[in-house]
Amino acid sequence: MRKNTKFLLLLLIITGMSVRSQNASRFFPEKDLISTGIYYYPEHWNENQWERDIRKIAEMGFEFVHLAEFAWYKMEPTEGKYDFAWLDKVVGICVKNNLKIVMCTPSATTPAWMRINYPETFIMDDHYIRAENGTRGLNSTVNLKYRMFVAKIVSELAKRYGQNKNVVGWQIDNEPPAIADYSPDSQNSFRKWLKNKYKTIEGLNSVWGTAFWSQWFNSFDQVVIPNTTLVGWWGNNPHALLDFKRFSADSQADCLDFQAGILREHILENQYITTNYTAICTGADPRRTTKLDFAAYTAYPNGGSNNIGEDGFRLGDSKVILFAGEYYKSVGGVSGVMEIQPGPVNWGSYNPLLLPGTVRMWLYHTFAAGAKIACSYRFRQINYSAEQYHAGIIKPDGVTASTGGNEYMQFIKEIKSLRKQYKPNQKIPENLAARSTAILWNLDNYWAIDRQKLTYQWDTWGYPVKFLELTKSLGAPTEVIAEDTDFSKYKFLIVPAYDLVDSLLVKKWKNYVNNGGHLILTCRTATRNRDGHIWQGEWAAPLSDLIGAHIESTDMLSSYKKGEVLMNSINYSWNNWADLLTPGKGTEILATYNNQFYKGKAAVVSHNMGKGSVTYIGVDTDDSKLEKNILKQIYTMAGATTEDYPEGVYTYWRDGFNFGVNYSSDNYRMNLPATAKILVGEKMLKPAGVLVWIE
Template identity: 55%
Template sequence: MIRKIIVSFLYLFALSSFVSAKGFFPKEELMSLGVYYYPEHWSPNQWERDIKNITDHGFEFIHMAEFAWAQLEPIEGQYDFKWLDKVIELADKNGLKVILGTPTPCPPVWLSQKHSDIYIKDAHYQRKEHGTRANMSLSNPIVLSYTKKIVEAMAKRYGRNKTIMGWQIDNEPEAKEDYSEASQVAFRLWLKEKYSKVDALNEAWGTAFWSQLYSAFDEVNIHNATNVGWWGANPIALLDFKRFTADTQAAFLDFQAEVLREYIDKTQFITTNYVAKGNGTDPRRSTKMDFASFTAYPNYGSANLGDLGFRLGDYSVLMYANDYYKLIDGITGVMELQPGQVNWANHNSLLQPGIVRMWLWHCFAGGSSYACTYRYRQVLYGAEQYHHGIVSTDGVNLSQGGKEYAQVIKEINQLRKEYSSKSEMPEILQKRKAAIMWSFDNLWSLERQKQTSQWDTWKHMQGYQSILHSLGAPVDIISVEDDFTDYPFLIVPAYEMVDEALVQKWKDYVSQGGNLIISTRTGAKDVNAHLWESNLSGIMNELIGGKVQTFDMLSAGKSGQVIMNGKTYQWSSWGDQVIANSTSDILARYNDQFYKGDACIISQSIDKGKVWYIGVESLEGLLERDILKRAFAYNDVPVENYPEGVFVMYRDGFMVAVNYSSKVYELAYDGKYLLGEKVLKPAGVSVWKSN
């Protein structure tokens, strides 16, 4: 995978040896709790009171400085660290550790006045301006030069400070489309790096279509779907622009990491806080940080359940983050978790009492080594006035969310006494272990050519993820580079672009005894996003035991029928018509439309394992659920039947149950509960030892 931005634009630094990521957070501490603090927003005579109160509430670290470039460098080349020194001294005095953020999201006004071209240009070629955050052109060498200076200055001052536990690079990195002059130049160099020759680019992009042919890389401009229209845009050129933009963001993070690494102590970690479900970034493209963190604001989304859902949040946010981020480097944590109301969502209702506590325990269950909340004090001015904090506007009294953080801190301390390093995942959970294969390249490609307004790639993937959790399976989200063999079950939902190497890797996995469940649209294109010349399923035919003859989609509001084992299911958004080989079993057929009787789900055995191809997306996920249950039953693996929104997960010798649904759920465990009880109410938490 290419993830290098223009080498000539970057300063290269020697990379010193990494400390093992797991060494930063001792396992016996389970999960450390911290909070964002912004001393620049408050009178210095309140700092000591605030820091002492943070300690008294039980927090173990504070997070500072990621938006403070103007305070740290008020005049070009003149640094003011005295205020930050003071707060770090207060933290050390009170037994708190510190995470420092590099302040690159918000350049100071003097920088923009001196270099007005540091900002990105949007799709209308309008240059952004000073006054917000995350709007610099990351391809611009001027931006990289000034970034190096401020990061280096901070690293030199605090890189050996024992109070500093780690660094967060930038803030919520967002791969924003940039049509500026610097980005145009960088994109052409990126294309040269990828394709070497312009003929290869022409072939990959299919420039024979509509006379788009290029004779030199210098003729290429970033394809702008806004200007040429959605339908007229070259989908493969736009996919490469997505890849370039993600690579640019990743390179900017790695660039800062290498600057830091030259000066900081090995005990200080380097991370960043990706938005949980992504915003154009691909965390796997960055390779120089110690691990990836995530930001989670579960109060928005489409998976809010029942009458109380608007107060309970979207379970899919933390479900995804828990299963995805820890696999990148073996460790993760939530760097921002909302403590109450925010001010930017479609609705900003008061949260159900207990839900902040439940989110924290969901993060714990998912493997987070730390949980940090944004923010300690509710700011009195600026764009986030109505964003709740751990304390209210008076800076002293705990908010509802603050009370729940304080409660979880006490509960974590209680569980630390119960922790045993000898604990192991129960055997039944080992047998249920499942992986979902996921790729942002495929997401970007599918979302560009959905073919129907009903198609939602995120929803399709997370439908399978939710089913697996409801069956009580431990779930990881993996990539093509990962080892499949640790998972008895591998689910591949809508993995559109494949090559021979990947298909062979799947075959090998199945031959060795793996269970491979493949969903519709998988393998429909090669890695250049071209359709196959042979047929719609191309090089997938031998693996799935058949071929996709054609596909259909129904209009919104209309549904068709699929029948399996005498049971009828409804579908609408996508349905493949599959011709099965003689080696395959037909598990489900269409039960109406002019192709009634055609197959849509087939399976076949390959040596020791089995493959299922699910060529249809059902309306409620009931068909997919029954196929997954069938796959587990085929392997004599019993499963659970948790309702949607109820999660029961294993972590370090503990079982943790949380309830996002609006209904009471009764757990099956009859033993002693360390926290909670058998009856799990909405926003409820129950914890017990696994053995």
């Protein structure tokens, strides 16, 4: 294959002909509400079992089958020799059983012959050791040989199944990791990426601050990927590391777009293209792609964490679907769960049985949060290899439904019933519209802060999630949005720990407030510019006029020390972070510090601007009671009503339906209006309970 120069040149100029759909919902009829699917791996089973298995999938009520994501070895058993006869047979059995298909590109798991013949297609770790085949996601996304082989297999798949009307969509790769790659190819690509960004080496030296500790470069050829393992945590340049994160995310996104471009050359217009990011995604950035129609996610809420209350370890982490369900909709406008656990997993710190009803609750949670698809990993629990203890919809005997399988069937049956109740063009109730909220978040800020937390108590991922939990506890419909979103669609905009900003974003915030929006900013916002430099001026200088106050300094406490904050005659405790604020004229002090040597200093301030208001929350508390009461006060002052749901109880409105799910270990009685008609469940929402009603 080393002689394929012509193909390689073509590969380099492929750009893909499609751009992200402006309306990805066009792939999903509104009346269907949500479509259910299942992962099936025919390559893992004897051919004489395929017919039985796929017939069972249809009998259970599933609507589509997810195929081929890890089957490269079977599609191209030796280099350049393709075999799709087995997959043709599987597709035919699916069609015979009225099942649609989501076809997958196998780029996450290359065959053994590639590692043997082309070891350069694999990444190098931070010890400069080549990865090997045996797991997934270890190929170098910037290596041209790897891309050449990917282009060929994707082209073959697309030409074979792209015009098949039973194929409804395509998943590219699997849980793309944007993993750090220190290989020579990655080093060269990183230098090109830097040169494209900075143009001159002087520009890079300025942004990276290479005058510090004699890191100065005379040319881009001298630059190497920053390696914390070899340099040590203290010695690494945070600006270089931030750029490496951005480069890795860009490379991953480009590789996904590269495949999407090939697919679009061959597939039907009504076949969607997506991929399945992990719910907690800190490497790959879905917003960097341009050719995916939307972003799906995988959700594994229960992997041995204690969670809420006595039975929380059986109910799963409520925050997993909570955040992913909103965040991934910011790509393409819709989303869905492509992979959800149907029972215990094999990789958790411990792997307990789930409380009966939990899988069904997770499915309803994804549905309520707006998912258009709900797919489960996997149909059969495999009897061998790395994931043999990972539960399936079907038990290891190959025929008996697991608890999760039965709950999936219940969910499917109930969805069919809800479809009959669906009425088009439903408008969100006025009381919910009055609470419409957005949380502004991006991965750049996660990367920047997580590198320099300043206190070990700072929870970089959890901090924005906690504000989503708070708004949901107040009954506010909340989305997680990007900077290019129209802020005016939301009554309230929360910006938690948004470290890196520029003047354009600050101006957009000001315009939002002047036009009637209510902006809530928190500590660690606007402390640095986009390059990660602290402002040459007062702390968080761009915020001073906006929040009507100056940030004097910041305090962090030891684990055994508790600070106090006073608001409305109530004392709250804090321990993690405290900005000391000096308010300007016309700025209202909402809360003050009530101990330490700076007792009486402002902790939370607010002031009106134009038609709206700005509130700055300078303190981070563990129990979040202070922040919740501040938000409630802001909603109330803006004329919005609020609820008071306990931790783990979430409500949603979607397509005319109201939903409630309960991740807590206690019963909770929902207070429904007299006009409510219950369609699923009952008012007493038990742990793992689900309630669906219309008004």
